[in-house]
Amino acid sequence: MDAIKVFAPGTVANVACGFDVIGLAMDAPGDEMILRRTDKPGITISAIHGANLPTDPLQNVAGVAVQALLQKYANPDIGIDIEIFKNIHPGSGIGSSAASSAGAVVGVNHLLGQPFTPKQLVRFAMEGERLASGAAHADNVAPAVMGGFTLVRSYKPLDITSLHTPADLWVSVIHPQIEVKTSDAREILKQKVLMTDAIRQWGNVGALVAGLYQENYDLISRALEDVIVEPVRAILIPAFYALKTKCKDAGALGGGISGSGPSVFMLSKGEENARKVAAMMDTIYAPLGVDYKIYVSKINTQGVKVI
Structure with missing residues (x-):
């Protein structure tokens, strides 16, 4: 697989009483991202549509998250290009940075044949959150990656579980x-x-x-x-x-x-x-x-x- 397009959902974190530990994913709004394998080693961000955000992969949450993933991959020198369509406004409180981070690592994981589990992907995406807010919290990226309601039982060690979501x-x-x-x-x-x-x-x-x-x-x-x-x-x-x-x-x-x-x-x-x-x-x-x-x-x- 040389390219893939993903939808990365907006999320609600804290969910009232669950500060930093409970989050949920929404059907809308969400970002869209195209991830491509390239011949040139390293990460590039070729375009960002809908928001004025850094294209330097070391200053962009998607780039930082993918970098964390590739550092754990058997061949860290592969090339990845990221194109982002931002539909979640940065600073909105509905997981803008989490959507970019989660969408990037899930998409790259698909490109590589899915070598990592969802919980491992959450850990990589948390590095994007660290860049965005100064704290590698998981209550947005966990539901963005895993869907539904999620609970972060512990950060040290990281222990995340999915919760039941009532259908109605x-x-x-x-x-x-x-x-x-x-x-x-x-x-x-x-x-x-x-x-x-x-x-x-x-x-x-x-x-x-x-x-x-x-x-x-x-x-x-x-x-x-x-x-x-x-x-x-x-x-x-x-x-x-x-x-x-x-x-x-x-x-x-x-x-x-x-x-x-x-x-x-x-x-x-x-x-x-x-x-x-x-x-x-x-x-x-x-x-x-x-x-x-x-x-x-x-x-x-x-x-x-x-x-």
């Missing part, structure tokens, strides 16, 4: 067209938390996982509460609390900040409720004078796919 679970996401850099959003977080808050958060994480496996939408709804990160980051997002309150009134199970923001996600049971929630998002943001995009999607259980 949908996500609505509003992306205000303002940029919140992940590195900046992490800097404002408190380094210490109250024990009472930690206990409440642990309970919510456990309840969310149980609710997914039981397909208990009421339990999922009660678990979508973040008492540690959201109160600090909410100030970065216009009308955040109006979104949370009124979207639940419109039928959402609950939601919160997607990744580090500014996007806000809401989970719903069924497409009809998800579209009602999206309409409420539109109602809230239309008068604010802030450009925005809204997405309604089923949970993507496949992750990066060949197209």
Whole structure:
């Protein structure tokens, strides 16, 4: 195989209570990428469409992720060219860097005959996240590679598992067209938390996982509460609390900040409720004078796919 085209999905990280450990993949939006084998050894990025990003492979998350993969491959001197079609805006909070990183390593893995497992690919893609945010976190790249909901049990050693995805679970996401850099959003977080808050958060994480496996939408709804990160980051997002309150009134199970923001996600049971929630998002943001995009999607259980 000399060339391959892949779709790399947007993702929602943290999923309210699951800061840095739980993420989910969406059907839309997503990046598209073309990966080609070349005669010249090394990595090149021939074009990036839709965003002004570095084409230097050492300064681009896709290039860094592929470099990590090739360092572990039996023949690290092969040539790879990457062409990227960015449909996920950088700094959106819906996994722009993760999509590029995950799409690149999954695509190259296919070109090489799939020598690496999905969990190994997650590790390579994390190096792209390290470049983007200063931290090699996996809560975006894991669902981007593996699909569905994923849980990062541990980073040292890396231990990732797939979670059950209820068939009727949908996500609505509003992306205000303002940029919140992940590195900046992490800097404002408190380094210490109250024990009472930690206990409440642990309970919510456990309840969310149980609710997914039981397909208990009421339990999922009660678990979508973040008492540690959201109160600090909410100030970065216009009308955040109006979104949370009124979207639940419109039928959402609950939601919160997607990744580090500014996007806000809401989970719903069924497409009809998800579209009602999206309409409420539109109602809230239309008068604010802030450009925005809204997405309604089923949970993507496949992750990066060949197209």
